[in-house]
Amino acid sequence: MPELAEVDFFRKRWDQAALHQTITGVHTHDAKKILRGIPLAEFKRVLTGARLLHSAAAAKQMLFHFSGDAWLGIHLGMSGELTVQPPDFVTRKHDHLALRTAQHTLVFSDPRMFGRVLFHHGKEEPEWWTKIAPAITSKAFTVEAVADFLRRRGRAPIKAVLLMQERFPGIGNWMADEVLWRSAIHPKRLAGSLTPAEIRTLHRECKNVCRLALKTIAGEGGYLPPDLNAHIPQSWLFWHRWEDGGKCPRTGAKLIREEVGGRTTCWSPARQKLSAKK
DNA sequence: CCAATTGTTATTTA
């Protein structure tokens, strides 16, 4: 499920519950796949007694920085989520990691197990964090950088290109469809076929979708919503892309759902044409 | 049993 803003939503959930608090216990359950390679004894020893100093999210990656030079990373994969539970919470089948504090249990659960826990013990920020591409909402995400990237990936459908994290960090399947729908660009168009005007539109809508998603889902600049998606407007493609017989919220036309670039893709044929807009 | 799933990566193909 989780893309850019949803990842930040989950990160804030843990952050609100545990910032400046001390971890009193670390539990793992059936976690070999998700913790892969992390020495479990050191992981538990370093985190137990550590205080949460700061957290951040970038792309689909979360970073929790603890005292004692401990850095915990979480990637939610396809089906992961973070919850905050009571201190005596008994973990269930798919709860792979649980951190206890005096007042809460922080739980990472992931039924499908595509998620990952990362861990780093050291003074410096871990390289798996620093190597993440500059955010789409940052100044570094320029129209020139997008144009250059599209040129190099010119033979791939634009939908597939938008999912490439090295240039579009945090964009996942639904955000890619949302961007293309707002941009009125057909998902099967080859990246190299976009006109300069279309590339400018695409760049702008990437920024818009990221900004709006962070605001409505992750509560940027305000309250964190009680649930994921609680404040997403009906005017977004988001609510209509999975329902059979779904209608385009702008044109009312029937939406199309088909595999493009290896992923189920939804678009509005009334807005998004195969030939470039002139 | 078959197909589906909002992600990433290794392998294969072009």
Next chain:
DNA sequence: ATAAATAACAATTG
């Protein structure tokens, strides 16, 4: 050699 397509990863649900 590079980029695109595909398979694989795992579990669950319809």
